[in-house]
Amino acid sequence: MRFHDLRHSTATILLSMNVHPKVVQELLGHSTIHMTMDTYSHVLPSMQKDIIDRWNDRFKEGEKPIDEFEEGDDQNAGA
Numbered sequence: 001m002r003f004h005d006l007r008h009s010t011a012t013i014l015l016s017m018n019v020h021p022k023v024v025q026e027l028l029g030h031s032t033i034h035m036t037m038d039t040y041s042h043v044l045p046s047m048q049k050d051i052i053d054r055w056n057d058r059f060k061e062g063e064k065p066i067d068e069f070e071e072g073d074d075q076n077a078g079a
Helices: 003-016 021-028 033-058
Strands: none
Touching: 003 021, 003 033, 021 033
């Protein structure tokens, strides 16, 4: 295995562990976040599915959608 392969694997694993891309950029020594994200964007589709699943878990069927909260609702306080 080449050094480059280890770097690529490390970045891919870190991003799949939801490590912030800025942290990965700094660890790799990339000059911009664009370089990191352009190189490792293949990791994002599975991360996007995870985010959507987590979102759906948070807002399960039967719960009042955010846009249906009425003014003065306790759940909408501070918004």
